[in-house]
Amino acid sequence: MSIPADLLYARSHEWIRVDDDGVVIGITEYAQDQLGEVVYVELPEVGTAVDANEELGTLESVKAVSEFLSPVAGEVIEINERLEDEPNLVNGDPYGDGWLVKISGSPEGEATLSPEEYSAFLEEENS
Amino acid sequence: MHPWVGAGDEDRRHILEELGLESIDQLFASIPASVCVDRLELPAARDEESVRMSLSRMSTANLSMGCVPSFLGAGVYRHVQPSVVDAVMSRAEFFTSYTPYQAEISQGTLQVIFEFQTLMTRLTELEVANASLYDGATALVEAVLFSHRVLRGKRDTAVVAETIHPMYRRVLDTYAASAGIEVVTVPPGADGRLDPDRVRNAASEPCCVAVQSPNFLGIVEDLPGLAEAAQSSGALAVQVVTEAASFGLLAGGGRFGFDVVCGEAQSFGVAPGFGGPHLGFFACSEKHIRQMPGRLAGETVDDDGNRAFCLTLSTREQHIRRAKATSNICTNQGLMALAATVWLESIGGSGLRRLATSCLSRTEELKRRIAELGAPWELAYPESPTFNEFLLVGPGNGPDLVHRLAEEGILAGVPSTLWGGSWPDGVVTAVTECNSSHDLDAFVDALKRVS
């Protein structure tokens, strides 16, 4: 399972890319594999205010629904509109075109994991 | 031993031996002795003839609607029952099969559901319809909860017409409290119809406006005006239908901008059965499909590229969504939906129109003869348009009139204020294609004798 070295991670299996004006999130390769083929993504509206660890939206496969959470407190600045017609981007390119949401705010002070910590966390989960 | 238990005594001994056990009680060792009994307090097993006699006795103690001229409606209607409906329903492949979770060996059930969904979308004139709900009353409940969800739980008031079947309203009240929804009632005007302005002003920012048409008094509402009234306050417009045969002549609410059309489809080949099982239906616009309660069959393909059907969007349902499910419903009314599908396909499109016209013609004829009869009998709302039901008032209150007319050999209808209501106390009378001219004569003669 790939865990890119230039990203941060959350225990709820989101990845976090820190930009100048906020963070971009998606779900990790492990998470999309667990979920199965995504058939629908429910994204928040731009402008929605969120707290850290609050539910932002959901990902649906045929047999399961999974929430994804915001790792930061802030406001939704951008959403990946391609996912409306191509939800499977989450499976095919989870760290790239399958990105979900951009939120203003910074992960400083929040409980994020480094790539190594996330890798260890995955190992622990699966033992 | 019993014919419906597959293993005989010898079989049981043989299996116990294979399992290395001496007595069947050993398999129940995990049940504490203190909750066990040696024998239930019930009679012994009975042979088939004995049970037939027992049930038959209870059956013959009832007066079924076919025996005397019958004009009962108020949510349950007597319509023609083509014999093919029961013949198809009696096929074991349909009635002894399970919910079609394994699509590959349930294509029969799934295609029937798909046809039913399609028929309901055509009749309601909305884009999606589900595979059924329990009944009309719970369909209203689901519609209100649905509207609440669609508006993201931000509006806690529902505006509901008083002329929706009062029994349905009572069921809604049971659910509304625990859902945190306040129900505001709008009474009808002097003509038995809702005034759209009054509806508009009933509440600020309701999640829905729910009306029934034809309503409990049999009267057809101003659907375009009411849809507009709902939308002007940003609420969802909900049409409830209790007499599905009305779809034969009346356009579905989807035509006028209603967001939901729901109710009871018992008229489509489902036996009155003392109130159940019946057939709730629910249709809404495509944009809200993910909030729709109940099961849904969808079209897809199989590995060979052939068309196939399967249940879809199951993620809305409880077995997956659990605490966040769109509804409490699981098992629905699948066999009744099959009955309705057979009935509709057997009657046909123009057949349904002819059936509805027959209901309308016979109702108008009865209304005319009653008007001719004059005092002490009269129509409560002589000027208001009706489909196949109307409110009749006479020399006495509703229950009294029904009782006296029953003594004259007529099942005249349902007392109009059984559950209260701001309208006159009389009898809600229904007329269908099953009421011959002779029935109408008998009705009028009975009215004369009771005067």
Added chain:
Amino acid sequence: MKRRAIRPEPLFFERNRRRVPRQGFLLPELDVPAVDPKEILPPELVREPDPDFPDISEMEVVQHFHRLSQLNYAVDEGLYPLGSCTMKYNPRLNEVTARYPGLAGIHPLQPESQVQGALELIWELEQALKAITGMPGVTLQPAAGAHGELTGILMIRKALEARGDTRQVVLVPDSAHGTNPATAVFAGYRAVEMRSAEDGTVDLEALDRMMDDTVAAVMLTVPNTLGVFEHRIIEISKLVHDRGGFVYIDGANLNSFAGRALPGLMGADAMHINLHKTFSTPHGGGGPGAGPVTVSEALLPHLPVPRVVREGDTFGLLWDDPQSIGPMRGFYGNFLILVRALTYIQSLGADGLRAMSDVAVLYANLVRHRLKDAYHLKYDAPSMHEVVFDDSIQTRFEVHNTDIAKRLLDYGFHPPTMSFPLIVHGALMIEPAESVAPEEVEAFCDAMLAIAKECETDPELVKTAPHDTPVRRVDEVRAARNLKVRWVPEDPAP
């Protein structure tokens, strides 16, 4: 061997493509003057004729549904070992009594004097279910099990309100069916999950920690969803009652002990019963069912209305009671389903019901015995009427429970329940029920063993199953992605 239904069956709307008028059902002749709808009804409300709702003749209808029926597997064909569904024989006698005109042809709002037999029937079934459960009260209103659950929880809520208690939480084991937490939330509660003990039963320590004065009720399935009886049920009930809560029992698995044990003695305050499971009413391809709820003394006042009441030999209906939770649906219940259940109970009697649960449990243990070396049994505790395996042995060959299920279709059996309960990954929940002959259970075991072998020697065969069904594996992902839930005239002809 090939099944029938060789030709693909078009949709009704794809028939009579030229829309030629054909005679459907003949209606009674119109013996009154015909009216013009547009003169009676507001013209803007009158429907225009629908050209895409065809009329077909009677044989077409019959052939259409006959061919469709042959695409279905059904209980009458063979074993349907769906765990927690109790797919037993649907006696033909039920279908006779449910069609008696005096039962099928009566209107629920006829004067009470005209429907005494119907009211008596409801009364009789109520007494029978009270005897079967050892509980003093019952409602027959709910239309399905989940509906019954909601009814039970609402009664509990009402009882708590009546004593001024505002508890907000309902405890639900992690092994529970999704309807349990969904019901709790519907009733306005917060559903909190309780972790199971090592053996899959309720963890008494966890319950002890979590059961306090914020908890309105604990919802249990007995036996639980692994087919294991909660042997400490009396301790559990006592603990919950001592701390002011109620015990709700999900009776989906009643087939395992009906006739032998009484939920009333287990401390149940409310229990729903699935008539379409335990009491043989047909599944109908997805209902109708019925979910009566039996109750303890504490909940009696809160039973839904309308209720059947008896005075001497006369029966009546009580429509109003301020202590009641109110009606849960229209009228009295799925009456013609109640007729079937009473037919079944009268036929079986006390000894028949006992034999029913005996053999149900016996067969499940036979399956466990024959399959336990080929399939992995996660929980060692004794199985009642169902046994839960998982696919962990087969996943070594990259075969999953779904594949095994699809391959079973090729052997002519319906698969077991899968992927439930959630605490068992890759579950195969097998409930044979008591109706079939032992040979049918053995044949099912033979098939499962054969498939286990195939997983080792020819996994591709299993992973690409089914091969012999009317359609091959159905693409559910596509169904969800490209939602198509109705036919429209623009659809291409088949």
